[in-house]
Amino acid sequence: MAAARGSAPLQYGREAAPAPAGLGRLCSFTPVAASRSGRAAGLRNMSQSFAAGSKKYSETVNADSLCWTPSINSKPSVCIENMPSEMLIKVFSYLDAVSLLHVACVNKRFYQLASDNGIWLKMYFSCFPAKRRIWKNEFLQMETVPSSCAVVEDRKPGYWKKEYILKQIAAVKTRVMQLVKPVDPCTGLPCKNQKAIKASGLSWIIVLKDKNGKEHVMEKAHLSFKHTSVSIFWHGTGWPCLDVLSTLKLFGVIPLLPDQSTAPSKNGPRRRSLIAEYSLSHLTESSVAVGSDNLVQLFSLNPGLVVGLWKGSNEIAFVTVSLHYHQLLERSALGSATVQYVLPPDKPVLDDIDPEYGLHDYDLHLDMHSEKHTYMCGTFRSLFCRKGDIENGYLKLTVVSLKDNTKHIPLIGTVGLSWETAAFKGIVKDCYMMDVTVLDETQKPFWCFSAPVCMELSSKVSNLYDYMGHIYITDYADSEACPVTKIINCSGYKTGLF
Template sequence: MAAGRGEFFSSLLLGLERTSAPRTTGTRQPSGGRGKPGSARGLPGTGGGRVDRWRRKKEPKERRLPSEILLKILSYLDASSLLCVGHVSKLFHRLGDDDVTWQKIYTSEFMSQTWKPKSAGDEEDEEEEEEEDRSAGRWKKMYFRAMVGQEVTKWRKELSEISPSTGLPTQTERVLRNLNVSWELTLRDRRGREVTLAPSRLHFFESSVIVRWSAGGFPARYRDIGGIRLHGVRRERRSHETRKPGWRSLMLKLDLKTRPPRFIGADRLVRLVHLSPGFIIGIWRGQDSVAFIMVSLHFHQLVEKSLLGSPVCPYTEPADRLPPADHRDPEFGLHGYTLHFVLHNTGSEIMSGHFRQLSCRADRFRRGLVELTVVNRADPSQHRSLSGSIKLPWKSDALEGSVENCCIMTSTLLDEFQKPFWCVSSPVCVTTAKAPPPRCFDYSGEHFAMGHRSPDGEVRMTLVWLKEQKQFFLVSLAVYVALYKLNERFGRKF
């Protein structure tokens, strides 16, 4: 039936047009001039065109097929086709919500054909539900509610397997690909005009994905962009001849007036600006036009954010307040935390580490932040080398390049119950730092700093460039979590 659906609707609309066409006779149409037959004296306006328009208003409405026949035709459609028909006109929207049609679809999909005896309590509950849901569209709502619930249960079961190193589901990438999830970017200019772009390339990693848009369609000038919206979109797998619009789930909505971008690097072709939380915009040097846009998305709750939000409202993660038992003691304050930390670009990992048993004494809670020391500068056994150079490859429609001293940081902080507590995936850049005072063990190379800052916390890194080895060494790493997040998570008042 799906193969001939387009021809069916075309013939249906053609028949409606033929039925509603006014009948014409061989007599000459009366003229609307003054003193001639057919003139309308006393009517507002004596011009022929105005009189004809007035007469057309008085003519009976266009004839169409009876609603009973249209309902019979629509009853042969499947659920997705019936939903699309509802967008044709107000008439089809009303007919597409017919309870009898949707009841048949719901019964054929979900209700068992075998008879089961019901208790008196079940019958009373059903009567109460029927009284509450007698409004139009009841069975349509029940159908989509059941469809969503059935599918959500299935992919959530697939996401139940947790990686011991990251604390995240191991099958996130596979679930996203199986559900045919993609991400669309909507750009709004200063005049309110909008353009929606499909992604050009996806780069999957162990705990994040980088989405890139570089196929053109950007506003003429970068400064014309007033707002950005990111939607998760799931499209049905169909042939290229019939492509239906997918469900859109709002994930991010940014206003460039209230959230100005920050310069993070450049090469001979483009300069990069960072738009918090994870957007990178490449702008052609010497011009004001956009070359590409990238965003880094953390895997934590990514499937839910991409599917369960509405087109205008993002998905809200349910409160997961854990018991505060043994969470604070006089000696440690916090203990048993774990950090999975990765530096990478669009093609490869630069550094990856898994750090366990992180702790913080109660007297280190300062300025509303909780400090967790991950790599201690005074302990050389904790220092790590970075493989390769720090750079961020990019690609536009026709050109490509690489920006030095810029990459992506993906950080996953797990609490003492090994549950994700603070997850970040954001671009970072290398800046010059002052060398610290000499200690028992130190490097003689040039010192650099990298970091990330947001209302939820900070990440601070210190790097040393060793000229002989021609590589960076990570000599210190600390995570600072906002105290309010800790209080919200455990219901405490630190």
């Protein structure tokens, strides 16, 4: 029996499985016994051999069989973030400026690589070629241009990125300022504002901030251009409740890198310019109620803002703002996200006439309108103010005399402020947008505003036989002046008097 055990191969009911190719002596073993203890000893010896040897194969062993299963080595994942910096810079060099700014927002490493001076220097000189200086004499002709290598090495990282962006902004500003140079002789305002707004990619947004500090941005707006102002309407859905809101900010938004060939994208890099900030706390108590109809109630905040609330609730239906054209582009583009653009102060013109004569040669352009309707538009020239009419820094200008019928201007249609939402629309009667433009004797804007106002029925009755109708009065006041407009109803139509 002993000789038989030593000469015969060990079998467990079938032939012994051959060792996998390539394992060599590591996988060979000699069974010591057919008993349970012998099999256990053999398995221990084999496991020790595998632990000391190669780990290319793993084993699964049970009491009845032996098999070898190849282990799966996890390969390192191929990811763009694992690429060498030199290769990433080469990839980034094929991107345009807007795409580079997007890539810089991925992580810190991409931000540093996307700010590479070599990439932005090439882009800078492709858009703004360097001026060459040439010296000539009869012996030598020399042409000098900046050395790219020296320029890149001497600058801090991100220098040429900043220079490129500033140069693009300056180029757009120059192009826009050229468009607003032509002036309308009647209003003294730029006559190509609409083209300038389109060329710069300018748009407007409102940001509603609640009491917890969360901001709600309203992007989509409808524009209505008039003679001296632009009205902007936001009437989307998803307005936050008025009770939780604290402020409303109006911003002008302009693309950081505007492209005339494509429409500006709201997902692209943009700059904000703060135009106005309004407090919405206690809106119904602190603001002026302009008017109402069966569905909405309108509240006005200076300058030029209208908030429409659904009747019986504190839910916002729409928001409208009217912006006067005077220095509109500067206010919408030259401020920052936190600071408004400061208008240059008006310098009074020195009068070479006797000061007792007072102020003279003022012009007024008055525009009364709603979204789609213009109720009155007229220009009144050669206005003056006597010295006795100047009090506490304010002057009184009488635009139209009640007795001078030749200067009376009729109103067209029924006065009302139109509004619209996603599901409803209507008109609030006896309300309108009033644009006032006062020019000094040099025909430069002296006082300008655009604001929502309402007409109120006066208790006074006209004593003129030609005007036996009701008298309506429009009052408006801001920090600079307080105009009063009188509207007299006469034989079915209304005539505007100032």
